[in-house]
Amino acid sequence: MASQEILREEPSRGSFINDPRIRSLFFQTxxxxxxxxxxxxxxxxxxxxxxRLHIASGFGFLWSRAGFDISxxxxxxxxxxxxxxxxxxxxxxxxxxxxxxxxxxxxxGFTIGIGRLSQNWLIRKICTVYVEIxxxxxxxxxxxxxxxxxxxxxxxxxxxIHLPFGSFLNQRGxxxxxxxxxxxxxxxxxxxxxxxxxxxxVAHRAHQRQRATGQQFPVFWTSVALIVGLPVxxxxxxxxxxxxxxxxxxxxxxxxxxxxxxxxxxxxxALSFYTAAFIAEIVRAGIRGVSRGQTEAxxxxxxxxxxxxxxxxxxxxxxxxxxxxxxxxxxLTKNSSxxxxxxxxxxTATAGTVLNQTGQAVExxxxxxxxxxxxxxxxxxxxxxxxxxxxxxxx
Amino acid sequence: xxxxxxxxxxxxMALAQPAPATERGAYAWVRKNLIGSVGDTVLTxxxxxxxxxxxxxxxxxxxxxxxxxxxxxxxxxxxxxxGIQPDGWTGACWAFVNAKFGQFMxxxxxxxxxxxxxxxxxxxxxxxxxxxxxxVPRKGLNxxxxxxxxxxxxxxxxVGGVFGLPHVETPRWGGLLVTLSLSFVGIAVSLPMxxxxxxxxxxxxxxxxxxxxxxxxxxxxxxxxxxxxFASVMLPLFLPEGVSFDKYLRALIxxxxxxxxYMAEVIRGxxxxxxxxxxEGADSLGLGYWQKMGxxxxxxxxxxxxxxxxNTFIGMFKDTSLVLIISMFDLLGVVKQNFADANxxxxxxxxSGLIFAAFVFWLFCFGMSRYSMYTERRLDTGYKR
Numbered sequence: 001m002a003s004q005e006i007l008r009e010e011p012s013r014g015s016f017i018n019d020p021r022i023r024s025l026f027f028q029t030x031x032x033x034x035x036x037x038x039x040x041x042x043x044x045x046x047x048x049x050x051x052r053l054h055i056a057s058g059f060g061f062l063w064s065r066a067g068f069d070i071s072x073x074x075x076x077x078x079x080x081x082x083x084x085x086x087x088x089x090x091x092x093x094x095x096x097x098x099x100x101x102x103x104x105x106x107x108x109g110f111t112i113g114i115g116r117l118s119q120n121w122l123i124r125k126i127c128t129v130y131v132e133i134x135x136x137x138x139x140x141x142x143x144x145x146x147x148x149x150x151x152x153x154x155x156x157x158x159x160x161i162h163l164p165f166g167s168f169l170n171q172r173g174x175x176x177x178x179x180x181x182x183x184x185x186x187x188x189x190x191x192x193x194x195x196x197x198x199x200x201x202v203a204h205r206a207h208q209r210q211r212a213t214g215q216q217f218p219v220f221w222t223s224v225a226l227i228v229g230l231p232v233x234x235x236x237x238x239x240x241x242x243x244x245x246x247x248x249x250x251x252x253x254x255x256x257x258x259x260x261x262x263x264x265x266x267x268x269x270a271l272s273f274y275t276a277a278f279i280a281e282i283v284r285a286g287i288r289g290v291s292r293g294q295t296e297a298x299x300x301x302x303x304x305x306x307x308x309x310x311x312x313x314x315x316x317x318x319x320x321x322x323x324x325x326x327x328x329x330x331x332l333t334k335n336s337s338x339x340x341x342x343x344x345x346x347x348t349a350t351a352g353t354v355l356n357q358t359g360q361a362v363e364x365x366x367x368x369x370x371x372x373x374x375x376x377x378x379x380x381x382x383x384x385x386x387x388x389x390x391x392x393x394x395x
Numbered sequence: 396x397x398x399x400x401x402x403x404x405x406x407x408m409a410l411a412q413p414a415p416a417t418e419r420g421a422y423a424w425v426r427k428n429l430i431g432s433v434g435d436t437v438l439t440x441x442x443x444x445x446x447x448x449x450x451x452x453x454x455x456x457x458x459x460x461x462x463x464x465x466x467x468x469x470x471x472x473x474x475x476x477x478g479i480q481p482d483g484w485t486g487a488c489w490a491f492v493n494a495k496f497g498q499f500m501x502x503x504x505x506x507x508x509x510x511x512x513x514x515x516x517x518x519x520x521x522x523x524x525x526x527x528x529x530x531v532p533r534k535g536l537n538x539x540x541x542x543x544x545x546x547x548x549x550x551x552x553x554v555g556g557v558f559g560l561p562h563v564e565t566p567r568w569g570g571l572l573v574t575l576s577l578s579f580v581g582i583a584v585s586l587p588m589x590x591x592x593x594x595x596x597x598x599x600x601x602x603x604x605x606x607x608x609x610x611x612x613x614x615x616x617x618x619x620x621x622x623x624x625f626a627s628v629m630l631p632l633f634l635p636e637g638v639s640f641d642k643y644l645r646a647l648i649x650x651x652x653x654x655x656x657y658m659a660e661v662i663r664g665x666x667x668x669x670x671x672x673x674x675e676g677a678d679s680l681g682l683g684y685w686q687k688m689g690x691x692x693x694x695x696x697x698x699x700x701x702x703x704x705x706n707t708f709i710g711m712f713k714d715t716s717l718v719l720i721i722s723m724f725d726l727l728g729v730v731k732q733n734f735a736d737a738n739x740x741x742x743x744x745x746x747s748g749l750i751f752a753a754f755v756f757w758l759f760c761f762g763m764s765r766y767s768m769y770t771e772r773r774l775d776t777g778y779k780r
Contacts (some may be wrong), residue, residue: 028602035606042633049632120435121428122442134761137753138713143728146736148745293746334618341722348620361628368621369613376616 012103046362055359062087068353069346072261074248075347090350091371097267097346098333098375101109104272109279116284127280140338142274147342157254166246168254174265175247178258182241191234192227248358253323263344267336275332279325286321287313320335325381332374345372428487443690456537457750460486463676464493471741478741490742492751494734499751500570502724508561512572515549519579527766529773542583549576565643569724571755578712584651584709586704589658594688607659614656619714623649627721629671648716654711661703667698698774705767709760716756727752 016022050057059390060086069079074092077085116128119138134142152171157160168175199222206217236243290313298312339346350367355364417423419544430436471488472478480486492499501509522541524532553576556562568576595607613623627650631639656780669692677687697704730748733739777779 005578016749024600028600029601031600031606033674046632049636053638105769119428119431120438120442122446123438126442126445133757136709136754136757136764138716138727140716141749141753141756142717144727144731145746145749149749150746152745153742218747273566328615333593337618337620338717340620343584348618348624352624355624355628361632364630365625368624369617372618373613 003018006170025060028311038210045362046192053359057362059363061354061358061360061363066354068357070347070350071343083358086350086354086373087347090345090347092274093339093344094333094348094371094375095351096338097264097336097339097344100268101271101332101336105275105279106327106388108272108276112276113280114287115120116280117287130302131277131280134274135281137274137337139274140341142270143266143338143342146269147262147323151262158280160254166244167248167257168249170175170254171262172254172259173262174175174260175245176258176260177246180243180245181244184238185241187234187238191230194232195226196332198230200224212380219292235283246379263339263342266342267339267344270377271332271338273322274335275328278328278331282321282324282328284318289320290307316389320331322383322387322390326380326387329379333379334372334373405661407452421599429690433625442531454483456485457487460487461489462488465490466494467738468741468744471608471743487677487750488739488747489751491733491739491741491744491747492561495729495736495737495748496734499570499726499729501572501730503567504563504569505561505567507562511552511560513554515545515552516575518548546580546583565641565708568643568672570729571726573718573723573728574712574725575641575719577647577715577718578708580647580714581650581654581711582708584647585654585658585707588651588655589707590693591663592655592659593662593666596663603752611656611659614646614653615660618736619717620720623655623717623721626652642721646721650715650718652705653714657707657710660684661700661750662684662696664703665698665700669696701771702767707764709763710777712759712763713756726755750756 020272063078063082066081066083067079068086070077070086070089072093073089074096075085075089081149085100112127112130115123116131118124120126151173154169156173157170160168160175163169166177166341202217202222203219206219210216245257247254247259294312294316295308300306303311336346337348340349343349351364351368351371355361358364413419417426429439465471466733467477470490471480471486473480473482473484475482497506497509501512504512517542522537522545526534526537532535551557552560553568553572554563555564573598592607592611595603596611597605597606623646626645627642630648634640672693673691676685677691684692715725716727718725719731724732730752733748734745
């Protein structure tokens with residue numbers, strides 16, 4: 001019994017200096033002390049500096065008159081609006097260019113990425129050249145290239161370049177015919193939504209039937225027929241309520257139509273062509289990451305090349321592709337802040353103007369950071385949902 | 396009865412027959428790679444059309460019609476624009492690049508002092524080349540010279556003010572000098588900082604861990620421009636009155652902090668890939684934390700993530716061009732600044748200058764990525780799955 005008593009006592013230790021728990025406690029206390037003293041020092045300095053420079057603090061400035069104009073305003077805005085509204089306009093512009101850029105970059109990136117795996121030597125080489133050029137050049141340079149190198153040296157409005165479908169291209173931007181929807185056009189939208197719902201329902205039933213009986217149903221073509229057919233039918237039935245407002249050439253400028261400004265155009269093209277090079281590499285790595293055995297096994301089961309791609313290769317490749325694709329989308333959103341270099345009024349540019357006008361740097365930078373963090377979180381959240389749907393369902 | 400041995404064994408190998416004529420030579424290659432099927436043929440024709448449309452235009456513009464030397468804008472403008480070229484002419488204006496070459500390299504660094512950055516560049520190359528060639532011995536000494544001695548020497552040479560060298564303020568630095576020095580210091584600072592942050596993020600001490608997580612995730616969630624804004628507008632507010640530091644240094648801090656957060660995530664990936672047995676083995680040998688990390692874990696982890704590290708370097712090298720937003724003039728900034736020069740205002744100026752800058756950036760980034768691929772192959776000890 002006595003020996004057990006001894007065992008239960010504290011084992012002999014070295015010096016308490018070597019106890020990991022005490023060490024960890026010590027270091028963390030040290031870090032906390034350092035952190036708080038530096039925060040205190042910084043806050044102290046900031047308060048002193050702000051008082052010395054007579055800069056107000058707090059977010060009250062958000063509700064005063066902005067007094068500057070913004071060239072692209074998705075919502076109503078004048079220079080009499082508040083700073084807050086100016087920032088919202090900037091945020092909306094960032095979202096517009098980011099979403100458009102993500103769509104375009106995905107399309108171009110997937111095309112180039114699949115092209116790099118093509119059987120065709122020439123296509124493979126062209127895609128490689130594209131990737132190697134765009135991956136190794138700063139995005140800002142690409143933006144300047146489109147803005148000062150290409151769009152700025154286009155002819156003036158009077159000598160606009162005529163493009164098909166009544167659109168024009170000149171140094172002030174790209175003019176497209178604008179669609180004008182007349183009475184009853186809401187029917188088309190309703191038909192479109194109805195078609196999507198029906199297509200979903202058909203796909204669901206077809207899946208159930210295939211599980212139960214093994215019979216297949218041409219889901220894809222039915223869906224296409226529904227989604228294209230129903231809106232077209234509605235369009236014809238409601239008396240074709242669509243007219244176009246074509247841009248017209250006047251003496252000094254073009255009037256009417258839908259005007260895409262060169263700032264937006266060069267930002268969009270540069271961001272999406274730059275990001276597309278990275279997406280292409282991700283797609284290539286994803287498809288190559290699916291082992292050959294999968295393709296061969298699918299062929300051995302008697303699937304043809306179309307279903308092999310659709311049912312076996314792509315679902316597995318998407319699992320590899322989606323996480324890095326998400327970070328490319330985030331990068332594109334963050335790179336849209338380069339808009340400030342060519343004067344497209346995105347969030348950074350408007351917040352920069354607000355910051356310069358009010359002098360409230362702390363609040364300005366804080367708003368910028370929070371806005372981008374929220375945008376990043378939302379993008380990650382959406383992509384995580386997609387990822388969860390694609391992820392391997394393990395037993 | 397005589398025994399007949401019907402079995403027969405060939406004593407020498409039969410000569411290999413050549414592959415059928417349709418399976419070898421140029422024709423087979425073309426058939427396999429270019430005209431395998433109808434779709435393939437269409438794609439090939441499309442590809443040929445693209446190449447025939449793009450390549451002659453590029454060659455014409457960049458070489459045949461290009462103007463290589465000249466005193467001012469007249470050589471690069473057509474007659475109707477007030478120049479000497481025939482109307483309808485388009486070609487690269489390399490004369491512009493030629494005339495501004497000194498500025499593109501050094502910014503407004505005084506002309507009579509330009510030997511100093513050139514000397515630094517020579518020292519850099521002399522130290523870097525043996526560092527990159529695996530067979531050259533004395534890597535340790537070389538690394539100390541490159542990452543410790545060179546920055547100190549370069550600092551005194553470039554800034555001056557000692558040993559009778561005239562002082563050159565950083566606002567006069569520009570061009571490739573700023574691009575290279577910012578990215579070199581950024582690389583040298585962000586790698587150790589990234590290692591510390593990655594170790595901190597995997598630390599068992601909750602406070603240290605959360606500090607690192609918050610720092611990394613915040614910096615990764617915001618654009619570099621915001622970080623640069625932060626460095627250029629807010630850092631001065633953080634310091635007591637009278638203390639201020641240079642804009643160049645502020646940009647340097649911003650770029651390094653930004654790259655360090657990305658580097659930390661790359662290195663964390665490597666740390667996670669090291670099997671638990673390695674950590675436990677080091678513990679059972681009685682190694683302390685820093686010995687365990689420095690001798691066992693990090694050498695393996697860093698080797699695994701070389702491609703990621705180099706990609707971060709490349710990203711950072713490209714990102715230095717953003718300092719233009721806080722009105723510093725790196726290579727891209729100087730090129731852009733010179734578009735405003737009335738002496739060289741032609742429709743071709745912007746395109747030529749930007750393509751020159753793109754070529755310089757491309758050379759460095761492409762070189763880095765190729766070298767990383769080479770290192771990856773060389774260090775591959777076969778353990779990677």
